[in-house]
Amino acid sequence: MSDTQVNIELDCRGLNCPLPILKTKKAIDNLNSGETLKMVATDPGSTNDMNAWTKRTGNELVSHEQDGNDYIFIIRKK
Template sequence: MTEQLNSDKELDLKGLPCPMPIVKVSKGIKDIEIGQVLKAVTTDPGSLNDFPAWARSSGNEILDTHQNGEEITFYIKRSA
């Protein structure tokens, strides 16, 4: 179950326009250690595409994504 994924840091990115969620996530992930998990919540529909693409290009891993109404939650493992 996705709800049970533990995270080491949370970012509330609700209401931010593109590309701010990605900008903040790419900074936020530097605050955790490799192997730790960052939880990010956005309301920007573009992030559904942006986050996986960013993870690919930056060498990080998205463990899980789930949507709840407007809100989209990502669990990202710092791998690089």
């Protein structure tokens, strides 16, 4: 994950469903194809939600990991 260059970061800590998804969508819209977004959430449902969202929208979930209470996602725009 450390070798993935991140174009923008989005902090969704403390936010609950569906805000992390809605903010991620908005942030991805501002990227060019191939650029990456790092999103950090504390909502335990976000792992399933991000999997579903990337599957549906065709964006790539490059990686996701948990660090304490933080769920960290790297998404590449399709």
